[in-house]
Amino acid sequence: MVSSRRRNCALTVQIQLYDAQGILLDETNGLAEIRRLIAEDRVPIRSTTSS
Numbered sequence: 001m002v003s004s005r006r007r008n009c010a011l012t013v014q015i016q017l018y019d020a021q022g023i024l025l026d027e028t029n030g031l032a033e034i035r036r037l038i039a040e041d042r043v044p045i046r047s048t049t050s051s
């Protein structure tokens with residue numbers, strides 16, 4: 001889910017990520033790993049033939 005809002009001329013964007021079972025990711029169940037991969041510039045790029 002993505003939401004955004006403006007406050008004092010600044011735009012804030014909030015992204016909520018869910019796992020395959022529909023559980024919201026947080027620092028204890030996957031989000032920390034995603035943050036680490038982004039910081040290390042190691043974000044996997046999914047490739048599919050049906051996109």
